[in-house]
Amino acid sequence: MKHSTRSISFQQLFTSFGVMILFCQVILLWFCHHIAHTWCTHDDLKIFRPKNLRPKKILPAIFPKKEQKETIVEPRVCMSPEKDVPWPLSGTCNKPLHGVSGISAESRSCGFCSSPYLQSIANQLEEYRDQCKDLVVYGVAFGAKYVGFINESATLSMDESVCAFHFVLEEEADTVGDLRSNEFVIRVDGSKMPYKDMRRNVKILKMSPLDLFPWAERVIWRDTKLLPKKILPRSYMDYFNRTVEHFNTCASLVSLPIHDSSMGNRWEDLDFPEYKGHCGAVVDAAIKRPTVSDGLETLVNQCQLTLQHYGHESLVDGKTFLDRSLIDSALMVWDMRTATCKKYIGDLGCSWLDEIHCFSDRDQVSFGRALDASGASVSKELPNGDQLFFKDNRPTVHIARTDCHWYFQALDICYDPNYxxxxxxxxxxxxxxxxxxxxxxxxxxxxxxxxxxxxxxxxxxxxxxxxxxxxxxxxxxxxxxxxxxxxxxxxxxxxxxxxxxxxxxxxxxxxxxxxxxxxxxxxxxxxFKKKLPNEHPLEYFPALDIRNDEVRARNKVGNHNFxxxxxxxxxxxxxxxxxxxxxxxxxxxxxxxxxxxxxxxxxxxxxxxxxxxxxxxxxxxxxxxxxxxxxxxxxxxxxxxxxxxxxxxxxxxxxxxxxxxxxxxxxxxxxxxxxxxxxxxxxxxxxxxxxxxxxxxxxxxxxxxxxxxxxxxxxxxxxxxxxxxxxxxxxxxxxxxxxxxxxxxxxxxxx
Structure with a gap:
């Protein structure tokens, strides 16, 4: 598909004078940080050394100032609202170690070694090993609205051949209604989770399939919001086989759709999902609904810095790396049957959590950077529009085309041979x-x-x-x-x-x-002429309307055209x-x-x-x-x-x-x-x-x-x-x- 030269301009997205002033203030606040950090690396992941992160001329600002000036931006600065929380995910007790290439001054590892509470959750899940090791499906329902989604789905037809886990806050667990025999509630004490913001705590569980279910061969994350939508696979194992198994990858995700909810109000101009458009959409959503993210300023700067960092990248299949790696994280499929895939899934999740720890809690904004850090930045577009990302010349991550998104069809239809x-x-x-x-x-x-x-x-x-x-x-x-x-x-x-x-x-x-x-x-x-010799048949057939002369004449034309x-x-x-x-x-x-x-x-x-x-x-x-x-x-x-x-x-x-x-x-x-x-x-x-x-x-x-x-x-x-x-x-x-x-x-x- 021909690449559109009319990529979304954030100046066009945010023209309101009041919003302009707000974002000028946001940009000024960011410049007050000026804390130099380097993006260090785990030894077998993509290396970002300080020489690779020399200050560069910033790309056209996502959010406009009254006077557009050339600005020099420091290397990435950790600016999360909870950036001072100690790194909660030490993995020093894990073998093999899974690590991160991120913004931290030292290479980080990931795991539950430094968190007795998180480790206790993993230990609790261990009792399901024998009955659930083939395939685990899980999600988090923190908040009454999400518990409601579990209850809404109780009457829907669901795949009952796999184990499904619902992580629910302790104080809300008793409001979960009747469950199927294959569903299990895991109670979580929010006060013992590392972050104050529950959205961030959700990400720890979401990006840690390897630490939660190290014994499982296959794991699928599904956002709880998907449960009542009638779009989930009829058979999760079939979906696994038609995605991860078919493409011989460690992971499978679905591309973001070209839709107003994911690309903003200029979605009609796009030939494919664009990172700029998605940033604009989530920032706009955060302005309207502050609970969408725990840090608007952080989100703005994260988008701007990420776009700057990849500004020099050449196009592949007419798309930037950030565009090619846009995903909807509401459904993620992981293959944990091999040591290679386990190591990769651990590294990817660790890099992703490092981004979330340091920047915004919007995981789709940070996925591209995490994917790059995991070493899987080289991609190939398949004839059907799917993307394969490679590490060490091996297909590692599959991203389904935007047509396969659940906004347009049930998840398993896209790869169902019957369709x-x-x-x-x-x-x-x-x-x-x-x-x-x-x-x-x-x-x-x-x-x-x-x-x-x-x-x-x-x-x-x-x-x-x-x-x-x-x-x-x-x-x-x-x-x-x-x-x-x-x-x-x-x-x-x-x-x-x-x-x-x-x-x-x-x-x-x-x-x-x-x-x-x-x-x-x-x-x-x-x-007709035998019955009404002085009338025209098309005034009566097939649609009859002879209320007056004007209507009669118009109806005759309409019937003739019809x-x-x-x-x-x-x-x-x-x-x-x-x-x-x-x-x-x-x-x-x-x-x-x-x-x-x-x-x-x-x-x-x-x-x-x-x-x-x-x-x-x-x-x-x-x-x-x-x-x-x-x-x-x-x-x-x-x-x-x-x-x-x-x-x-x-x-x-x-x-x-x-x-x-x-x-x-x-x-x-x-x-x-x-x-x-x-x-x-x-x-x-x-x-x-x-x-x-x-x-x-x-x-x-x-x-x-x-x-x-x-x-x-x-x-x-x-x-x-x-x-x-x-x-x-x-x-x-x-x-x-x-x-x-x-x-x-x-x-x-x-x-």
């Missing part, structure tokens, strides 16, 4: 002027290919002008298609689709889709069926998409279909005005092949439906004494009900598009606007700053 190499047909019909080709290419076709699916495009476009149902302005084509004749359109579309690894199976370009001579239309017209659209889709569907016959295999899923769908982020098919159902549509349950109970959003659909014929042949299906029966379900206030029947969204729901189709309504965050248009405003500017806007209560679409000002088309003054 790989699916045959997917993408069916789109519409007009040259309205077709949002670029976003479909970037956020639908390309991601489907990256997700290891076989993708075929079936596309029909008309070039003639057609009357719009409501919008009176002029549409402008997608930038990739603007000014192209029929031949050029076909060449451009075919070339671009093939460039992302998908196939163009059918591409039809015509002046217009004629329906008047279609046998079904001809027969319907003939029968029938032409689905006649074109049916033509494409017949082509897809012929393709199936020729190849001897059916498609697994079919995407029926509108031409004016403007996609904001990548579509993740696996996450949608894993929800279960026959068809998947946007819930659109936060729309204004709201959907009628008899309506179903018709902006786009994912269909299992078993029911795809109903909607692929929707044009023909329309003539078989009992539309009078559909209207009979409506209230008198809606039908206006028979002058109004089911609209197209009601007809879609009536169709699904008639054929007993299992409909799954998904949040707009699963299908991140809106029906949109490119129009010319009165001042001559070509701009994108929402033709229709659909939103959901749960998993909503969140727009970044790039599209924050995008308006409804009807609110614009257009030419």
């Amino acid at each position: 790989e190499n699916l045959r997917v047909a993408v069916v789109i019909a519409g007009t040259h002027q309205r077709f949002m080709f670029s976003t479909a290419l970037q956020h639908v076709l390309a991601p489907l290919v990256r997700q290891s699916h076989n993708v075929d495009l079936y596309l029909s476009l008309t070039t003639g002008k057609a009357k719009a149902y409501r919008f009176a302005g002029a549409f402008h084509p997608d930038p990739l298609l603007e000014g192209k004749n029929e031949t050029e359109l076909k060449e451009t579309i075919t070339r671009e689709v093939q460039s992302v690894g998908a196939n163009v199976q059918t591409l039809l370009v015509s002046e217009q889709i004629e329906i008047e001579n279609d046998p079904l239309i001809f027969h319907m017209y003939k029968q 029938l032409r659209l689905f006649r074109a889709i049916e033509n494409l569907w017949e082509s897809a069926i012929e393709r199936e016959r020729a190849g001897g295999k059916q498609y697994d899923y079919v995407l029926f998409l509108r031409d004016d769908s403007y996609w904001f982020r990548d579509f993740h098919l696996n996450g949608v279909v894993a929800l279960g159902g026959d068809i998947f549509i946007p819930a659109c349950d936060a729309r204004d005005p709201p959907l009628d109970p008899h309506e179903m959003c018709d902006h786009g659909m994912v269909a299992r092949r078993g029911v795809a014929d109903i909607f692929g042949r929707y044009f023909s299906t329309m003539f078989k439906l009992d539309l009078a029966g559909c209207a009979a379900n409506l209230t008198e206030s809606f039908t206006k004494q028979g002058k109004r029947g089911c609209n197209t969204e009601m007809i879609l729901k009536w169709t699904a009900d008639t054929y007993n189709v299992n409909v799954t309504r998904v949040g707009q965050g699963y299908m991140q598009f809106q029906r949109s248009a490119r129009v010319e405003t009165v001042n001559g500017t070509i701009t994108e606007c929402f033709h229709k806007f659909c939103q959901s209560r749960h998993d909503p679409l969140i727009l970044g700053t790039k599209h924050a000002d995008m308006q409804m088309c009807k609110s614009l003054e257009t030419k």
